[in-house]
Amino acid sequence: MSLPMRGLSRLLLRNLEGGQALTLQLGGSQRHASTMPVEKEGKVLHPDLLNRQVRETQYAVRGELYLRAEQLRKEGKEIIFTNVGNPHALGAKPLSFIRQGGVGAYTDSRGNDYIRKEIAHFIEARDGYPANPDHIFVTDGASVAVRMCLNALIRNSVDGVLVPIPQYPLYSASISLYGGSLVPYELDESKGWGMNIDTLKKAVQQARSEGKLVRGMVFINPGNPTGQCLSADNLKELIEFAVKERIVLMADEVYQENIYQDERPFVSAKKVMHDMGEPYASQLELLSFHTVSKGTSGECGLRGGYVEMTNIHPGTIEEVYKCASINLCPNTMGQIAISTMLNPPQPGDPSFEQHHKERSEELASLRRRARMVTDAFNSLEGMTCNYTEGAMYSFPQIRLPPKAMEAAKALGKAGDVYYCLKLxxxxxxxxxxGSGFGQEAGTFHLRTTILPREEVMADFVDKFKSFHIQFMNDHR
Amino acid sequence: MSLPMRGLSRLLLRNLEGGQALTLQLGGSQRHASTMPVEKEGKVLHPDLLNRQVRETQYAVRGELYLRAEQLRKEGKEIIFTNVGNPHALGAKPLSFIRQGGVGAYTDSRGNDYIRKEIAHFIEARDGYPANPDHIFVTDGASVAVRMCLNALIRNSVDGVLVPIPQYPLYSASISLYGGSLVPYELDESKGWGMNIDTLKKAVQQARSEGKLVRGMVFINPGNPTGQCLSADNLKELIEFAVKERIVLMADEVYQENIYQDERPFVSAKKVMHDMGEPYASQLELLSFHTVSKGTSGECGLRGGYVEMTNIHPGTIEEVYKCASINLCPNTMGQIAISTMLNPPQPGDPSFEQHHKERSEELASLRRRARMVTDAFNSLEGMTCNYTEGAMYSFPQIRLPPKAMEAAKALGKAGDVYYCLKLxxxxxxxxxxGSGFGQEAGTFHLRTTILPREEVMADFVDKFKSFHIQFMNDHR
Structure with a gap:
């Protein structure tokens, strides 16, 4: 009879209930935190320290032969690709009824070469520092990029990932799905949902005392659902902390275009890292995410996103490439949307005026809507709300009266779920x-987007206000 | 210090090395095969028997509130969706420079309602049996659908999935990534890569003797890389076997349009199941996959696929829905491609003639190319090749001379890798x-598509033949 866990070479587990001393070693990589190497050759994300299932995964259709063929192609050799069933790339004409065009063939699993160069060019122009197209992977939306990275990072439940509370539930859901441990750090609602480094340090200490190995940290800038924008100084502290503690930073920067105040314009973690110089510029392991779904583009349905990997071990990039290959490639329309979003018309181009006008008007309108929603919430009894500095959301706190709490309890629901269902x-x-995003115990929130058009926003606000007044009266 | 595995409530593992008797119980679902329930309430894929990490995953943005809102919307109530940052759905105008149209909003995570109805209509017309749109999930290509299902099915390495050898490596890669066990069953090359039920039974017995719980079985019809088409009788045996052994069938039917012989037209597993009547029609748990990437559509780059779930427990469909929600939705262009592929113009429609001509000519050309490639391989010394009855591939066997095997060994490469690199x-x-797909020990194969256009196929065949003759002479 075989062992019900593959690669289990030595077993020694600490049994909570029985108090017996045991040790767990799974395939050489899954051990108790106290004996597991934090890094190897200076990298937390070293190929030897990845998820064992990621490493053991084989995928031959785009394996050694494909890589060699690609190399020969780049050297100018004519290659007949018969390795993958990719009809359009071999000259099959798209059926006219379906469409005419050139987006029907699989691309490289990281996305089209030219589009990855365009992304690198955008990042260079934004930050003033070089970007390598081969370290950029295009995906079917940024969520897929985030999940790909978490899947590689997380090996078992010893591995912890710092996640803000409140957070976007992509993170909690994915960490759960990959069997890791979410290590929460609370944002400070009383300080505009600011990130406090002492809170981070305490969260790491607490996790370590529980036997966790904190390998990664997610931050969302501008914040979702909280809407705050981080200053360069705050990012600097964060990067110092991450490098000192050997933590991989996952920078969710998908709302970088959605800024509704002038004090803290968007600054990327990568730019701050380079501005700080050494050792940070070469030691911070950074994964940065962007998308076509947000900003003024808002092309959610096209599913286009990317991750840029900075200071990530080349072997790890290879592992991620292998796993990306299993899905063959990100969809081509999403790739094209990234290309057009990041390379908008320039002054003098025929479409510059119209594009500039559309974009500016939308951002100005979003700024007005952020203000309208925040003001409305703050005008209500028992509600307080930080201003939406960026992103697309408002996250007011609701102080529910005792009678509402009792009614919620009677239905077996959390207070905010009860409120939102009634609404x-x-x-x-x-x-x-708010419970879907995490919130300080005993507090209740809800998340609304600020996306209803201005012409319907007044109606939205009126309906919300009327409901809330009625709700408070009903539960007084 | 906490336990390095979450949800570990009771520990009792059988330690191979030390021979100690222990038992493993993880969250109530991960136990040794001999004590694990094979099914519950008649379902192998019962929600209580899914991957624990799938079940424990939470995702609130499209949770209870969203489901209730959808229900109210269907009842005719006007809903203002401010739960998800989906600008176009709220009336944000797509920027003209990016594109004009209506594909910029997130759809339901299972795909657009109307498109799922169109898919159901296609299946009903094809098979003559009803299909439920709510049991159809659209995905970014069929690979994503396959992975989603395997992720739910596989709980740990005790769980085995039968996979044909040779197979398409999506299956081996995904099973490895999700930590399951691949249970191989060999196709019979001497009988046109036929599937033999006795071989299947032996594979299951062998896996069970090794402590595995065989939960799923993949079959690919028409075959990839092997090109064989299954008869209705063969499918009938397979379904009897699966129902008897309580095995979920995963029917990879993505090449259903690619048929190059007239003896065995494509017949879906779902149709055969219904033709067989009870108990099969209600007891077979069946997952069927289709795509826009293959057939005469060949729209690989658009990434459109779907899974139809037949006789799958509603709670399990809910779990899969939850996990699909984490990525928000499949890309809209891929969804539209599915719609047009499955609903082609009918006689009398303006575009019928052109579409019919393009499609028929492409299928006829593929049939000629299948013949050309097979004949070329069979004309060569040391090569034999079954005719490509369907799909897009030719999978010849190469009998490598001893000198070639020595040369390969000296380079540390498998014989077929050496041959393909030289080619x-x-x-x-x-x-x-062939090693990328799995092959009988001691045999060597390669997979080529039959996709080079007819006008370059002669050149392809000439180049291949010249190379092979030279290779055999060099290694004599």
Whole structure:
């Protein structure tokens, strides 16, 4: 009879209930935190320290032969690709009824070469520092990029990832799905949802005392659902912390275009890292995410996103490439949307005026809507709300009266779920309860987007206000 | 210090090395095969028997509130969706420079309702049996659908999935990535890569004797890389076997349009199951996959695929829905491509003639190319090749001379890898060695597509033949 866990070479587990001393060693990589190497050759994300299942995964269709063929092609040799069933690349004409064009062939699993160069060019122009197209992977939306990275990082539940509370549930869901441990750090609502380094340090200490190995940290700038924008100084502290503690930073920067104040323009973690110089510029392991779904592009349905990997071990990039290959490639329309979003018309181009006008008007309108929503929430009894400095959301706190809490409890629901369901039934407004994002115990929030058009925003605000006044009266 | 595995409630592992008797119980679902329930309430894929990490995953943005809002919307209530940052759905105008149209909003995570109805209509017309749109999930290519299902099915390495040898490496890679066990069953090359039920039974017995729980089985019809088409009788045996052994069937039917012989037209596993009547029609747990990347559509780059779930427990469909929600939705252009592929113009429609002509000519040409490639391989010394009855590939066996085997060994490479690398260097023809798909020990194969256009196929065949003759002479 075989062992119910593959690669289990030595077993020694500490049994919580029985108090027996055991040790766990799975395939050489899954050990107890105290004996597991934090890094290897200066890298947390060393190929030897990745998820064992990621490393053991084989995928031959785009394996050694494909890589050699690509190399020969780049050297100018004519290659007949018969390794993958990719009809359009071999000259099959798209059926006219379906469409005419040139987006029907698989691209490289990291995305089209030319588009990755365009992304690198955008990053260089934004930050003033070089970007390597081979360290950029295009994906079917940024969520897929985030999941790909977390899947490689997380080996078992010893591996912890710092996640802000409140957070975007992509992170909690993916960490759970890959069997890792979420290490929460709270944002400070009383300080505009600011990130405090002492809170981070305490979260890491706490996790370590519980036997966790904190390998990664997610931050969202501008924040989702909280809307705050981080200053360069705050990012600097964060980078110092991450390098000192050997933590890989995952920078969710998908809302970088959505800024509604002038004090803290968007600055990328990569730029701050380079501005800081050594040792940070070469020691911070950084994964930065961007998308076509947000900003003024808002092309959610096309599913285009990317990750830029900075100071990531080349062997790890190879492992991620292998795993990306299993899905063959990101969709081509999303890739094209990235290309056009990052390379907008320049002054003198025929479409410059129209594009500039559309974009500026949308950003100005979003700024007005952020203000309208925040003001409305702050005008209500029992509600307080930080201003939406960036992103697309408002995240007010609701102080629920005891009678509402009792009614929620009677239905077996959390207070904010009860509130949001009542809101939905009464007004048709579909929001997300704060408990879906995490919130300080005993507090209740909800997330709403600021996306209803200005012409319907007044109606939205009126409906919300009327509901809330009625709700408070009903539960007084 | 906490336990390095979350949810580990009771520990009792059988230690291979020390021979100690222990038992493993992880969250109630991960136990040794001999004590693990094979099914619950008649379902192998019961929600209680899914991957624990899938079940424990939370995702609130499209959670209870969203589901209730969708229900209200269907009942006719006007809903203001502010739960997800989906600008176009709220009326944000797509920037003109990026594009004009209506594909910029997130759809339901299972795909657009109307498109899922169109898919159901296609299946009903094809098979003559009803299909439920809510049991159809659209994905970014069929690979994503396959992975989603395997991720739910596989809980740990006790869980085995039957996979044909040779196979398409999506299966081996995904099973490895999700930590399951691949249970191989060999196709019979001497019988046109036929599937033999006795071989299947032996594979299951062998896996069980090794402590595995065989939960799923993949079959590819028409075959990749092997090109064989299964008869209705063969499918009938397979379904009897699967129902008897309580095995979920995963029917990879992505090449259903690519048929190059008239004896065995494509017949879906779902149709055969319904033709068989009870108990099969209600007891077979069946997952069927299709795509826009293959057939005469060949729109690989658009990434559109789907899975139809038949007789799958509703709770399991909910779990899969939750996990699909983490990526928000499949890309809209791929969804539209599915719609047009499955609903081609009908006689009398303006575009019928052109579409019918393009499609028929491409299928006829593929049939000629299948014949050309097979004949070429069979004309060569030391090569034999079954005719490509369907799909897009030819998978010849190469009997390598001892000198070639020695040369390969000296370079630390498998014989077929050595052959394919030499072929690539000499001719620029990029193929995949048989070892990437699995092959009977001691045999060597390669996979080539039959996709080079007819006008270049003669050149392809000439180059291949010249290379092979030279290779055999060099290694005599």
């Amino acid at each position: 939905l039934e009464a007004t048709g407004i579909s929001t997300v309860p | 690539l260097e000499a001719t620029g023809i990029s193929t995949v060695p």
